[in-house]
Structure formats: structure tokens, C-alpha cells
Amino acid sequence: MKMQQMAFMLIGLVLFFSMVGIVYFTIMIGGLRKEATKLQEEEAREISKKMSSSPEFAFTSKSDCSNCIDLEKALMIADLLKTSQDYEKFWNLDYLMIERVYPEGENVECTRFNFPDCNKITIIASERVVSESPAFVALARWDPESENYKYELGKVHTSARKVE
Amino acid sequence: MNKKGYEFSFAWIFAVLIGAFVIFLAIYAVFRIIDLERTKIDTTRGKQIGVLLTPVETNLEDSKLVSILVPRAQKTRLFNDCVLPTGSGGENPFGTQKISTRVKSGIGEEWQTFSGAESSFHNKYLFARGDIEAEEEFFVLSKPFMYPFKVADIVIMWPDGKGYCFVEMGADVSELKAELKDRLRITEKNIAIVDGIENCNQDSLKVCFGTQHSDCDILVQATQEKVTYLDSNIEVFTPDSSDVNNKYPMLLAAIFSEPDKYNCQSARIGARAASLAKVYVSKSNYLTATSDCNSAPLLPSSLNNYLDSAEAIGNSYDLAQLKDEAEDLKAKNAPLNCKLF
Numbered sequence: 001m002k003m004q005q006m007a008f009m010l011i012g013l014v015l016f017f018s019m020v021g022i023v024y025f026t027i028m029i030g031g032l033r034k035e036a037t038k039l040q041e042e043e044a045r046e047i048s049k050k051m052s053s054s055p056e057f058a059f060t061s062k063s064d065c066s067n068c069i070d071l072e073k074a075l076m077i078a079d080l081l082k083t084s085q086d087y088e089k090f091w092n093l094d095y096l097m098i099e100r101v102y103p104e105g106e107n108v109e110c111t112r113f114n115f116p117d118c119n120k121i122t123i124i125a126s127e128r129v130v131s132e133s134p135a136f137v138a139l140a141r142w143d144p145e146s147e148n149y150k151y152e153l154g155k156v157h158t159s160a161r162k163v164e
Numbered sequence: 165m166n167k168k169g170y171e172f173s174f175a176w177i178f179a180v181l182i183g184a185f186v187i188f189l190a191i192y193a194v195f196r197i198i199d200l201e202r203t204k205i206d207t208t209r210g211k212q213i214g215v216l217l218t219p220v221e222t223n224l225e226d227s228k229l230v231s232i233l234v235p236r237a238q239k240t241r242l243f244n245d246c247v248l249p250t251g252s253g254g255e256n257p258f259g260t261q262k263i264s265t266r267v268k269s270g271i272g273e274e275w276q277t278f279s280g281a282e283s284s285f286h287n288k289y290l291f292a293r294g295d296i297e298a299e300e301e302f303f304v305l306s307k308p309f310m311y312p313f314k315v316a317d318i319v320i321m322w323p324d325g326k327g328y329c330f331v332e333m334g335a336d337v338s339e340l341k342a343e344l345k346d347r348l349r350i351t352e353k354n355i356a357i358v359d360g361i362e363n364c365n366q367d368s369l370k371v372c373f374g375t376q377h378s379d380c381d382i383l384v385q386a387t388q389e390k391v392t393y394l395d396s397n398i399e400v401f402t403p404d405s406s407d408v409n410n411k412y413p414m415l416l417a418a419i420f421s422e423p424d425k426y427n428c429q430s431a432r433i434g435a436r437a438a439s440l441a442k443v444y445v446s447k448s449n450y451l452t453a454t455s456d457c458n459s460a461p462l463l464p465s466s467l468n469n470y471l472d473s474a475e476a477i478g479n480s481y482d483l484a485q486l487k488d489e490a491e492d493l494k495a496k497n498a499p500l501n502c503k504l505f
Contacts, residue, residue, distance in 0.1 A: 003178070006175060006179060014186075039215060050221055050223075052223070053221055053223040055315055055436070056439075056440065060314065060503075060505050062503070066224045072450060073447055075450070076446035077443060080442065086253070089286060090258060090286045091287060112450060142457050144455035144456060
């Protein structure tokens with residue numbers, strides 16, 4: 001009888017500690033996912049801030065705006081991504097879009113055919129933007145009318161890759 | 165007879181055995197949890213260092229020298245690995261920069277047997293030895309590599325524990341010497357710049373410029389654009405950057421790196437150069453079609469030659485061979501009213 005009682009008690013103890021262990025690991029894994037997401041978002045923010053110095057976007061045709069984003073290059077990269085996936089994972093981002101803030105253009109996506117009568121270039125598209133990290137940037141493009149470069153105000157929107 | 169004794173019944177034996185088993189399980193679980201936590205710390209540290217390499221990249225600067233501090237009493241070992249690019253259209257067109265770390269602990273073994281999970285980056289080019297250990301800080305030097313347009317930021321890293329001794333930096337590298345010594349004050353970052361090899365610390369890695377001595381570890385021949393690792397007798401090529409005021413990013417990268425990693429990163433830089441050339445070809449065609457921006461007529465054939473050569477780069481020698489095409493592009497782009505880059 002005593003043996004039976006002891007056996008039941010031991011089984012109960014083991015079950016109790018197993019459940020404690022499950023709860024602990026669930027909380028720990030949740031904390032790990034949060035930490036990983038935080039790091040991904042920090043990476044996306046830093047990339048936003050440094051976008052104008054990336055060789056793919058840096059405006060280097062003239063020296064009077066070294067921190068500008070070259071809109072023509074951005075358009076070409078967005079175009080390239082339609083036919084080749086090379087740049088898709090390059091920046092480790094889920095979403096990358098360059099928006100012209102001032103002067104406001106037509107609220108449409110830029111293509112080779114409507115540029116510059118548009119106001120956004122989506123380089124990496126995402127169905128659902130989870131957490132955006134926007135940063136203001138200066139934009140530069142060739143203006144055929146004035147035969148010179150035109151400088152505008154824009155924003156870079158990025159979103160980190162989801163942690164699964 | 166009055167016998168006094170203690171009956172050690174089966175129930176007691178059973179209870180002691182089970183108790184011992186439960187205690188053993190608990191201790192085992194504690195050690196597994198400690199290992200898990202240490203792996204988490206190692207992984208987080210590696211990712212944090214990787215993320216910190218983004219703001220280190222240059223904008224307008226010729227170079228940027230920063231320190232990445234390591235928390236006190238948490239000596240950190242950083243492992244740097246490079247994966248070759250698979251070429252355009254492949255699974256890994258730009259190659260991969262992999263970073264992982266191990267943090268020293270006071271509990272259990274000093275260092276874990278395995279590093280934390282690797283953090284991968286496609287847009288970073290870290291030149292460092294495969295395994296570097298820092299007590300308090302990692303020094304990071306970042307320089308833009310132009311070929312002839314900006315291709316990438318060369319990020320060079322070395323730890324506080326590792327000393328370097330630059331011996332006899334002659335007239336051919338006088339601008340580099342002035343930059344390192346006067347502007348960047350690199351002598352405060354564990355690098356000695358001396359006129360004779362006898363002035364070097366015995367433990368430091370001796371980098372000889374031009375003249376080889378018996379104690380040299382690395383021989384730099386700046387005018388021939390090559391660096392030789394004397395322990396393995398392997399030679400790598402260090403093409404000058406197209407910016408005449410900042411010619412030596414690859415030379416410095418080779419000094420602080422290892423031959424296989426340097427060649428791998430050179431191949432990755434070649435892949436990036438090829439992709440950028442495609443962007444410039446598209447831009448050139450677009451501007452020709454839509455405006456009077458007259459950069460287009462002169463460049464497409466030169467760009468296509470550059471693109472074809474860049475796509476074939478597999479090591480530092482191939483990267484060095486691209487120099488003629490790079491100079492040709494630079495010469496054709498410079499006089500244009502509407503420059504392509």
C-alpha cells in the first residue's frame with residue numbers, strides 16, 4: 001500500500017516538474033524570438049540610414065549631392081528584380097521602397113514609362129509590411145528639360161525579415 | 165535478547181534510487197539550460213557585431229576607424245567565413261559573409277565547443293583572420309573600394325590582443341603611412357609603424373613593405389600590387405582602388421586577412437562589380453532612350469566588356485585583371501557632361 005502511494009507521488013512529481021519545464025521553455029523560446037526580431041529590425045533601421053551610401057543607390061554623377069539616392073539607378077534595380085532574383089535577398093529585407101515626398105508626384109508606382117511622373121519605387125515588395133523603418137533621404141535624377149540634375153526630398157521604407 | 169537495528173526496507177531503497185535519479189535529471193537539465201543560454205548569447209553577439217558593421221560603412225569619407233567594445237569579463241572570439249558566389253541567376257549570386265562568435269564564460273568550460281548560430285550577410289565584406297579573439301575591443305577600419313565606381317566598402321577587423329608591426333613603409337606608400345599614422349592614429353590601435361624590424365614587438369605580426377627580412381610574416385609589394393604570406397608562401401593580388409587619393413583598401417585588406425578568405429572576398433567583390441555594371445548598362449540605355457543625357461553613346465561597349473570580365477572573377481588575380489577595363493571606363497566617363505557614375 002505504501003509502495004503504491006509512493007509510486008503515485010513520484011509520478012505526480014515527475015508530471016508536475018515536466019509541466020514546469022514546458023512552461024519555462026515556452027517562455028524562453030518566446031523571449032528568443034523577440035530578441036531575434038529586435039535584431040532584425042535594428043538591421044533594417046541601419047540599412048535605411050545607410051541606403052544613400054550603398055553603391056546600388058548612391059548618386060555619384062555629380063559631386064554636389066554625395067548623400068543623394070540616384071533615382072534612375074533605383075528604377076533600374078526595381079526593373080532588374082522583375083527578371084532576375086539576384087538582389088532579392090541581398091539586403092536581408094522583407095520590404096524596400098523609395099518614396100518621393102516633395103515635390104509630390106502622381107501617387108503611382110514608377111516604371112520606365114511613367115518616370116518621373118510617379119512617386120514611389122518599390123524594389124522589394126511584401127504582401128504584409130510588419131514593422132517599417134522609414135528614413136528621410138535626398139533624391140537626385142536627371143531632368144531632360146533643364147538638362148541638369150534635379151534634387152528632391154524622399155523617404156526610404158524598409159521592413160525586416162520575419163523571424164519564423 | 166534485545167536486538168537494536170534499523171530495517172532498510174525495499175521502500176526506502178526504492179525511494180533513494182528514484183530520488184537520486186530525479187536529482188541527476190535536475191542537474192543534467194540545469195547544465196543543458198546553461199549550454200542553451202550560452203549558445204543564445206553567442207548567437208546574439210555574432211548578430212549584433214554583424215549589424216554594427218552597417219553604420220561603419222563609409223559615405224563621403226576615405227576611411228572610418230571605430231572600435232566595437234566587448235562587455236567586460238566577456239572575452240569574445242569572432243569566426244569569419246566566406247562563401248563563394250554562384251554567379252548571376254544562381255542560388256547565391258553575391259556569395260555570403262558568415263559571422264559567428266563564442267563568448268568566454270566563468271561557468272563550466274571557458275569556451276563552448278561550437279559557436280553560436282552563424283549570421284549571414286550578402287552585402288558585407290569583412291577582411292579578418294578566420295578566428296580573432298578580443299579581450300575588450302575589436303578595431304574596425306572601413307574603406308570604399310572604387311573600380312572605377314564604388315563597388316563595396318572593405319571592412320577590415322583586428323582584435324586588441326593581436327599586434328601588428330608595419331616595417332619600413334617607404335616612399336611608394338608614403339600617403340598610406342601618413343593616413344594611418346597621422347590621420348587615423350592607428351598606432352593607438354595595436355599597430356606599430358617602425359623603420360627597422362628590430363623595433364617590433366616579438367609577438368606582433370611583422371608586415372614588411374618592399375624589403376623582405378628573415379622575421380617578416382607578410383611581404384607587401386605595393387607598386388606590384390601584391391602581398392605574400394611568407395609562412396605559406398601564397399601570393400595574393402591587391403589592385404589599387406580607382407580613387408587616386410585612397411588607393412590601398414585591398415592592400416590593407418590582404419594584410420589583415422588570410423589568403424583563402426581574401427581570395428573568396430575578391431570573388432564576391434567581382435560579383436558585386438558585375439551586378440553594378442548591369443545596373444549602369446540599364447541606366448545608360450534608359451537615359452539614351454528618354455533624354456539628351458549623352459553619357460550613353462560612349463559607354464555601353466566598355467561597360468559590357470567590364471561586365472563580361474567581372475562575371476568571370478574567381479579570385480584576387482582575376483580581380484586585378486579587371487583593372488584595365490576599370491581604367492578605360494573611368495577615362496571615358498570623366499569628360500562627359502552627364503556622367504553615368
